[in-house]
Amino acid sequence: MRNFFKIFFACLLALVIFTIVAFFFFLAALGGLSKKERPVVTANSVLVLDLSQHFSEQLQRDPLGFFSSDNRDVPGLYDMVRLIREAKTDANIEGLYIIANGNSNSYAASEEIRNAIQDFKTARKFVIAHGDIITQNAYSVANIADKIYVSPAGMLDWSGYSVEYLFLKGTLDKLEIEPQIFYAGKFKSATEPLRSDRMTEANKLQTTVWLSDLYADLLMKTAEARKVDTATLHQLANDGTIQTAKDATEYKLVDGIKYDDEVKDEIKSHLNLGKYEKINFITASTYLAAGAIRDVKGEKIALIYAEGDIVDGRADQGTIGSENYRTLIRKARLDKSVKAIVFRVNSGGGSSLASENIWRELSLAKKEKPVVVSFGDVAASGGYYISCGADSIFALPTTITGSIGVFGIVPNLQNFFKNKAGITFDGVKTGPYADAGAAYRPLEENEKRMMQASVDLIYTQFKQRVSEGRKMDTAYVDSIAQGRVWTGRRAKEIGLIDRFGGLNDAIQCAGRMAKLESYRVSEYPEPQTFMEQIFGENRDPMNYAGKMKAEIGEDNYVIFQELKRVREMSKGTQARMPFRFVVR
Template sequence: MRFFKVFFAALLAFIVFTGLCIFFLIILIGKAVTSEKVTLSPNGVLVLETSQPYQEQKLVNPLANFLPDEEGEVPGLYQTVRLIDYAAYDDNIKGIYLKTDNNANGFASNEEIRNALIRFKKGGKFIYAYGEVMTQQAYYLASVADKVYLNPKGGLDFTGFSMQLTFLKGALDKLEIEPEIFYAGRFKSATEPLRETKMTDANRQQTTQFLGELYGNFLTGISNARHIDTATLHGYANENLIQESADALKYKLVDGLKYDDEVVAELKSKTGIKAEDKLNLVSLGKYNSGTDISNGTNANKIALIYASGDIISGESDRKNTIASDNYIAEIRKAREDKNVKAILLRVNSGGGSALASEQIWRELALAKKIKPVVVSMGDYAASGGYYIACMADSIFAQPNTLTGSIGVFGMMFNLKGFFNNKLGVTFDGVKTAEYADLGGINRPLNPAEKRFVQNGIDSTYAAFKSRVVAGRKLDPAVVDSIAQGHVWSGTEAKKIGLVDRIGGIDDALDCAARLAKLSTYRLAEYPEVKENLSRLMKNLGDNVSTRIVKKELGINYDLFQQLKEVQSMHGQIQAKLPFIYKF
């Protein structure tokens, strides 16, 4: 009897304790979710940090108030652009202070922010930039500033662009793992790391071309801002003349060598604040909380649909993933909403599943029959990313967007040698039809099976090209010549007809409004950013596990990610870039 009394008392205590934990957790999260309205004071200087990654949509982390080193709400890229544009006419903001050390953003994303900064300057307000150790992409943003300052003991990287791929073929050979690879498109180089030990001539040719174009855009932007011709700038890099902070000053890439406190003192003087008073620095997050950049309650809407990340089939609640079922639902919602007069699809994707891309293309094609569809391309809109974009009424890209890559591939892995000879594992079984075990990892494909797989690749490639022919209204022979898996810069893509205009999200939005004959409208953004408890817990767990793996693997983390990605591609037809380039 005493046992049961103790047992039930303990059980009751456990239930009460659990209930209290859940209660207090809900209160904490509710407190974190509830955002207080921030009041902005005069003489503010808006602070932008180039090391902050600006993803397509805002990031919301209600647990940030209770966890160290966690970000709260971080504005998305277009949200940041709108905040900069708003600040240009906000009497509370006197200028911008750019903290330009690292840069976590891609080329086209930087172009969006840089163009917004140029517009800000035209409004008559100042921009000061300061960095301790500036990367090239950070300096690209800093170069638009009225004053660019560098730490006297810091440095500026100005050595030009390079790109490196990791090839796994040698390791697979040693492990007796045989990748069986199928592809369509002479330049479709996504499988090269598995089948070659160095870049093929075709891949080297296309990479040299687009890397040179990205670098040319980089030099031109700096040339226009700093009034130094591009040949001279290229000479600085080619001869490695910028080795110390003093060199950056000597060659007029910066305006002075100062410490942070000296820059702050100059900003105080610039804004009329006494030396002993505190400078009113306004973070982007705080400015976002204290500013209303919404465009009212107009009944007419333009749907801005963000499509960022890998394209996959089915559903997913992971960020930076374009899951076909999710996006079909979002596009359909915009298509069936009579108040949505046009759709702007923002694509920032290197592609993924060819089937998922086709499914999303289909839903967008249905929407186009009813209302205008315009595409704005981000850092990447290539392979599957271009597949879903090609049907649009008008396509906008930045000059340094990477796009095209019209081609497909598939791969399977024969692990028989690895299991037999390395692990001592053997396989045996029965089947009811000749090809019932096609795609198994325990044996190589026979010639007939290889033909089946290649036929599927060729059929998917033909379908991809047909979508481009219809969407871009180009001759099939022309599409075939510019397809072949070739990666193009935005500038070149416009020349060959894959893109209509060079411009950013604002330009694409103006186009969508014109096509819909709208003089006024409000923006409706999809997918909705939701942070419920289960997703918060899941994302927190994902973040913790990712950090642990990164810490353990260090510089080998990218290779680990590449191997995981290869594993996930087994047996699926892919329309995908040869991994995401890092410069």
Template sequence: MRFFKVFLASFLAFVVFAVLSIIVLSVLIGKALTSEKVTISPNGVLVLETGQAYHEQKVVNPLGALMKDEPAETPGLFQTIRLIENAANDDNIKGIYLKVNGNANGFASNEELRNALIRFRQSKKFVYAYGELMDQNAYYLATAADKVYLNPKGIVDFTGFSSQITFFKGALDKLEIKPEIFYCGKFKSATEPLRETQMTAANRIQTTQFLGELYGNFLQGISKARNVDTATLHGYANENLIQEAADALKYKLVDGLRYDDEVVNELKTKAGIKADEKVNFITLGKYNNGTDLSNGTGDSKIALIYAQGEIIGGESDHDNMIASENYIREIRKVREDKNVKAIVFRVNSGGGSALASEIIWRELSLAKKVKPVVVSMGDYAASGGYYISCMADSIFAQPNTLTGSIGVFGVLFNMQDFFKNKLGVTFDGVKTAQYADLGSMGRPLTEGEKRFIQNSVDSTYGSFKSRVVAGRKLDPAIVDSIAQGHVWSGVQAKELGLVDRIGGINDALVCAAKLAKLSSYRLREYPEVKDPFTKLVKSLGGDVSTSMVKKELGVNYELYQKVKEVQAMHGVIQAKMPYSYSF
């Protein structure tokens, strides 16, 4: 009897403790995330940092807020663009101070931000940029400013673009792991790191082509902003002429060499602030908290659906995953909502599961039958990312979007020799049918099994091409010639008919409104951002684990990610970009 009394008392204490913990945690979250409405005072200068990574949707970070080391909310890319547009018409904002140190964003995202800054300048308000260590992507964004200043001891990286691939074949050979590879398209190079020790000729050709396109866009933008012709700019990089801050000034890449305090004093003069007064700097987060962005008026709505990350089957609660079941629900919801008159599908993905891509394509095709669907492409909309885009009424891409990569592949790993010779592990078993253990890592595939898998890959590739033929209204022979897994820039894709127009999210929204014959509408964004409590619980789990791994591995974290990606390929037919490009 005494045991039960102790047990019940302990259990009751645990329940009380758990309930109180939840209450306290909820209060802390509320305090961390719910701040009083900020009032934007006059003579403000909006501060933007190029090192800030902008996801497609806003990022809620309750754990960072609780620990006081990160903001509770980081605006998404389109939200940031809208805030910049709002600031152009806000009498309390005199200009923008662009702090240029690194750039965590992709090329197309950078283009969206740069165009927003250029439009902001049309309001006759100033944009001043200052940096100490400007990488090329950050410098490109800085050239949207009226004035670009560099620390007298600072550096502007101006050495040109390069692309480097990590090859695993040598390591797999040493480990006696034999990948069994199946693919369609001579340019479909996603499996090259597993089967080659260097780039194939076809991959070298396509990478050279699109890298040249991206670099050409980079030079053209800077040329127009700095009034230096592209050939001269290319010469600077080719001869490595920009080695010190004085070189950047000499060759007109910057307007002056200043320290931060000197730039701030110049901002005071520009903003009409007295020398003995402080500049009213307003961070993007503060401005977001003090600004009510209008989502439009009326009953008619346009749904803006964000699709960012790898395409996978089933469900996922991860922010950067395009899980087929999740997106079926979201697309079906807006398809069946009679007040939603058009859909803008924002794609920022290098692809993933071919089957999951087909499932999402199907749901979007059903939506297209009842209302216009317009696609806006981000940094990537390639392979599976293009699969889920090709059915749209109209497709917009930035000139430096990477798209296409129409091709598929499959990989299985024969690890029999690895387990036997390296670990002393062997496998044996029984089966009720000849192919019941097809795909096992414990044995090699038979020739018949290899034919089965290649047939499946060929069939999936044929389906992918047929979706492009129907969606883009192109001749099958043309699609076959521009498919083959070939990666294209946005400019190239437009010339080939894979993309309709060069433009950003705003352009896609204007197009959608026009197709739906809307003179006014309300904007509604999907998927809905998770509530703070759910987000915190997730942060205390997976996000913390990820942060710990990143901290422990440091610069090796990227290699760790690549190894995990290779593991995830096993047995799943992929419509995925060759790899993540880093320039």
């Protein structure tokens, strides 16, 4: 026994010593790798914009990036716009190369990038775009280029826009699940997939309007860039004329048919490089790591990003938790060094209670310093709720906004449990409403009236917030509310936003309102530490979502997401825009 303990404690001591030594070796390696040299942008460089790269609102750091010599941090959208603007005046950047093999960014984000490229062109630096198969969303950005080319065996998609909705009523019927639905606003179509097998007339109307607005925007910008009238462009799509790369060239949608190597040769000619000389392409990640975006001194403007679903309590990054954002906004409000707040919203909404709590904190901040809101791709329902009290609201014509309405869902699974799973429930209660909302039984008529009354009350409160914030008559607010979705272009006409512009325009406005001669922007939420990125809640180090999408396919993954949203929507009264749609 004595020998056993001797060996046991010797092994334990060795393990402790090994762990300590390994830990310090890890710290040393971490410190050495984190000091890797900053890349340098040399003369005759070309900035590369790959539209297939998704630019979230904030910088996406690669937690293991320091183990690689490559720069793998992905700039945020605001970073990307600033990088293009910096490249405009950077003497080492001679031009911009756009890879247009698809576009992972939505309409408003794409518009911000396109506007930055348009400004870049005023420096008389070349902009060349190329793609093998150029989607319409990629083309909406790439058509601003001086020259746009498509591969000989490739194509340009020019067929117009369509939108697809997923309906689950038939599935629920087969499972004998009854979604007990309560909503306010005739256009509030977020519950349609659960209560119908097709679009209602009201939803068809609103969808037709906003989709036509997005399509008209594409036609107008293409007409201006390619010098082809909108009627001709519309007819080309209706007739299905553009089927090959040759068709796209013949009808002047692209400038020519070229392989990748031929495009690179053209870029070399712009740079006066020889046949065997290498083009110094600089990715957005490398340009960011090189310090292209410089720190500016001056007073502080707090830039708070709010991206994702709005939920109650605390939440991880990528979701707007009411507790997290109350804390962030309050911190900016009470910080005397912060002279103005810019609130960047990219959200289709969520919990009505969480939206009210965030609205309250912003309304308090507005009393002490300027509050300017900038809308991203989507700022609808709860996303609009939290924003409507700002001093000024900026959006782009292609932003999806409005959807002022609420709903609630209480699932009745009684028949599913009994007939499909063979499960029954029984119990006792101290009052008639003690088990109200339980999934194992249907709501009684009085409970239904109470639920609808609650939804109506929250809807009235929502409209009141809009009325006060936008200085509108409540009757007028009701006429433009009803859960209806609007594009930014129409939102400006009806008074839901103040100005067209991107995030940079909103920041400049905040600076003017605070009467600042110079300012620096502090971004929140602050970037996560290495340990938070690796071990934080809801991390997906194995990229299960990406693997699932690859395994079951993009369309099936959308169905999976919708089923998850059905579960989310039953968590209290929701101020959420219509269910996710796919625009093709």
